[in-house]
Amino acid sequence: MIGQRPPAPRGGLHSAEAADVRKDVFQTPAASARALTKTFGRGEAKVHALRSVDLDLPRGRFTAIMGPSGSGKSTLMHCLAGLDQADSGAVTIAGTDLGSLDDDELTIFRREHIGFVFQSFNLLPMLTASQNILLPFELTGCRIDEAARARAAHLAEALGVANRLAHRPAELSGGQQQRVAIARALLLSPDLLFADEPTGNLDSAAAAGVLHHLRRTAHELGQTVVMVTHDPVAAKYADDVIIMQDARIV
Numbered sequence: 001m002i003g004q005r006p007p008a009p010r011g012g013l014h015s016a017e018a019a020d021v022r023k024d025v026f027q028t029p030a031a032s033a034r035a036l037t038k039t040f041g042r043g044e045a046k047v048h049a050l051r052s053v054d055l056d057l058p059r060g061r062f063t064a065i066m067g068p069s070g071s072g073k074s075t076l077m078h079c080l081a082g083l084d085q086a087d088s089g090a091v092t093i094a095g096t097d098l099g100s101l102d103d104d105e106l107t108i109f110r111r112e113h114i115g116f117v118f119q120s121f122n123l124l125p126m127l128t129a130s131q132n133i134l135l136p137f138e139l140t141g142c143r144i145d146e147a148a149r150a151r152a153a154h155l156a157e158a159l160g161v162a163n164r165l166a167h168r169p170a171e172l173s174g175g176q177q178q179r180v181a182i183a184r185a186l187l188l189s190p191d192l193l194f195a196d197e198p199t200g201n202l203d204s205a206a207a208a209g210v211l212h213h214l215r216r217t218a219h220e221l222g223q224t225v226v227m228v229t230h231d232p233v234a235a236k237y238a239d240d241v242i243i244m245q246d247a248r249i250v
């Protein structure tokens with residue numbers, strides 16, 4: 001176990017009530033999209049990237065988004081993550097309608113509720129693995145305290161990089177770098193962890209390690225994980241697979 005999946009209810013509930021509370025928490029989707037529509041360009045050059053997409057992402061599950069190139073996967077992920085705005089429709093994360101937030105509020109919301117992992121790891125080369133993992137905490141403007149260090153150490157342990165913390169990214173394998181990047185993305189306990197082709201730069205053994213840890217993150221930390229991938233082998237690690245085609249979920 002690397003953590004408790006259902007949050008422990010407080011206030012002395014009887015076990016049946018506590019089970020109901022846990023069930024409710026996990027039945028509320030971590031994120032929802034309703035009638036999400038997005039086009040690029042105009043006139044003859046107009047391209048439909050999303051055509052009225054509806055989606056609920058269940059909490060604590062690992063969901064893969066697959067589909068042919070140009071089918072709208074990245075656009076969907078960017079709209080869900082508040083990195084891009086749909087032309088119409090709504091995205092709700094942790095009960096907040098992203099459309100109700102101004103730019104500054106959206107930036108803060110993303111920092112507090114959403115974690116990202118990219119194909120190219122995006123670690124800072126001059127920082128050690130440990131400093132990279134703690135970076136999101138520093139960006140909040142708070143001093144790194146014992147609790148933050150303990151969380152970073154716990155995540156490093158869970159992701160199998162605890163013995164690499166003093167090393168810089170160039171001294172780590174690709175798989176280790178990606179696992180450091182996952183620990184960093186999880187530091188502030190986001191509601192959603194988005195992974196964009198996280199194994200695209202890895203050989204099959206390193207990819208398997210990263211996918212195994214993403215799966216554990218969902219199942220043992222109760223973390224909602226969404227991964228865009230072209231790789232059917234990677235998608236097999238997911239609990240649910242969403243297939244996109246021609247800007248729709250099929």
Ligand SMILES: Nc1ncnc2c1ncn2[C@@H]1O[C@H](COP(=O)(O)OP(=O)(O)OP(=O)(O)O)[C@@H](O)[C@H]1O
Pocket residue numbers: 040041047048049067068069070071072073074075076
């Ligand atoms: N910034 C943009 N400007 C113009 N068209 C765009 C832009 N971004 C995406 N598109 C178009 O929108 C459609 C969906 O693109 P998207 O990147 O979401 O697909 P994808 O499934 O992620 O593709 P890939 O697997 O190749 O990354 C494509 O036709 C793409 O060309």
